[in-house]
Amino acid sequence: DAEITQSPRHKITETGRQVTLACHQTWNHNNMFWYRQDLGHGLRLIHYSYGVHDTNKGEVSDGYSVSRSNTEDLPLTLESAASSQTSVYFCASKGQGNTGELFFGEGSRLTVL
Amino acid sequence: GEDVEQSLFLSVREGDSSVINCTYTDSSSTYLYWYKQEPGAGLQLLTYIFSNMDMKQDQRLTVLLNKKDKHLSLRIADTQTGDSAIYFCAETPGNTGKLIFGQGTTLQVKP
Numbered sequence: 001d002a003e004i005t006q007s008p009r010h011k012i013t014e015t016g017r018q019v020t021l022a023c024h025q026t027w028n029h030n031n032m033f034w035y036r037q038d039l040g041h042g043l044r045l046i047h048y049s050y051g052v053h054d055t056n057k058g059e060v061s062d063g064y065s066v067s068r069s070n071t072e073d074l075p076l077t078l079e080s081a082a083s084s085q086t087s088v089y090f091c092a093s094k095g096q097g098n099t100g101e102l103f104f105g106e107g108s109r110l111t112v113l
Numbered sequence: 114g115e116d117v118e119q120s121l122f123l124s125v126r127e128g129d130s131s132v133i134n135c136t137y138t139d140s141s142s143t144y145l146y147w148y149k150q151e152p153g154a155g156l157q158l159l160t161y162i163f164s165n166m167d168m169k170q171d172q173r174l175t176v177l178l179n180k181k182d183k184h185l186s187l188r189i190a191d192t193q194t195g196d197s198a199i200y201f202c203a204e205t206p207g208n209t210g211k212l213i214f215g216q217g218t219t220l221q222v223k224p
Contacts, residue, residue, distance in 0.1 A: 031210055040121070042201060042216035043156075050210065058211070090155055100144055100205060102212055104155030 003027075006091050006105035014113055019078040021108045023091030031094040032074040033102065034058075034066060036087040043090065049074055081112045117204055117215035124221040131189040133218045135202035138183060142204040145178060146212065147187045150199040159200070160187070189220075197222045 004025040013019050023032065030051045035043040035058075045058030047066040055066050063085060065077045078085055088109050092102040116138045125131045137145065143164050148156040162169045162176045162185070169176045175188040185202055199219050203212040 033211065035214070040216060042117075042119075043214040045211060045213065048211050059213075092155075094210065099158075099161055100210065100212075101146075101158045101161070102148075102156070104157070106155050107153075 004091060004093055004103055004105045006089075006108045008108060009106065010109045012111045012113065013081050015081060015083060017081050019081050019110065021076045021078075021089055021091075021110070023074045023076065023105060024072055025091075025093040025103070026072065027093060027095060027103065028071055029093035029095045029103075030071065031096075032068070033092045033094070034064070034074065034076045035090045035092065036060065036085075037090060037107070038087050046076065046089075047074075078110075081110075083112050086110060086112045117202060117213055119200075119202060119215035119218045121216060122219050122221070124223065125192050127192060127194055127222055127224050129192055131187075131192045131196070131220055131222075133187045133189075133200050133202075133220065135185040135187075135215055136183055137185065137202070137204040137215075139204050139206035139213075140180065140183065141207050144205055145176075145185050146203040146205075147174075147176065147185075148201045148203060148214070150201065150217070152198075156201060192220075192222050194222045194224060196220060 033048040034046040049068040091105040146161045147159045149159045173190045199217040
């Protein structure tokens with residue numbers, strides 16, 4: 001079955017370190033998204049991509065970067081982790097279907113000490 | 114601007130109806146969505162409504178859309194303990210393909 005997987009599921013790191021969260025989908029979807037989830041804020045869009053070599057900033061992109069070298073993967077990098085980036089991160093993908101349904105990964109919980 | 118607002122918490126008794134409300138800002142959204150998140154999991158699509166519809170019914174779920182007021186609601190009939198979760202509404206501003214989510218409403222169902 002096609003799926004979307006995130007890794008690691010849990011990570012603890014220190015302030016200032018570089019962290020990369022992986023996202024891999026097997027649906028061959030062109031559209032991929034990274035969100036962070038925080039209490040009281042719901043899901044906020046960090047970065048998104050409409051296809052290979054395409055990346056776009058979302059509403060909370062500062063301190064984050066993404067790259068899209070193939071269809072399946074959209075890794076999210078925190079260049080220099082800050083305590084404010086402690087959160088649960090969700091990757092999602094979307095095909096070209098009419099309803100535009102997003103398919104979400106299970107989430108990656110990141111703690112920055 | 115892009116903004117979706119929901120109340121944060123709703124508590125109901127098992128068997129009662131639940132109504133979760135949402136307001137959005139972008140009138141160009143072709144679809145509006147309700148997603149459900151169970152503890153420790155990602156979001157899953159619960160239902161959606163096309164923007165030219167006023168109402169959509171799907172088993173125990175009824176979605177009402179008031180485009181004039183940019184108001185969306187989700188009614189769950191005969192609410193069960195298994196319905197306890199966080200419910201998110203979402204819009205697709207400017208039909209860009211990206212979804213903007215509200216803060217999520219935590220539904221607590223008491224036996």
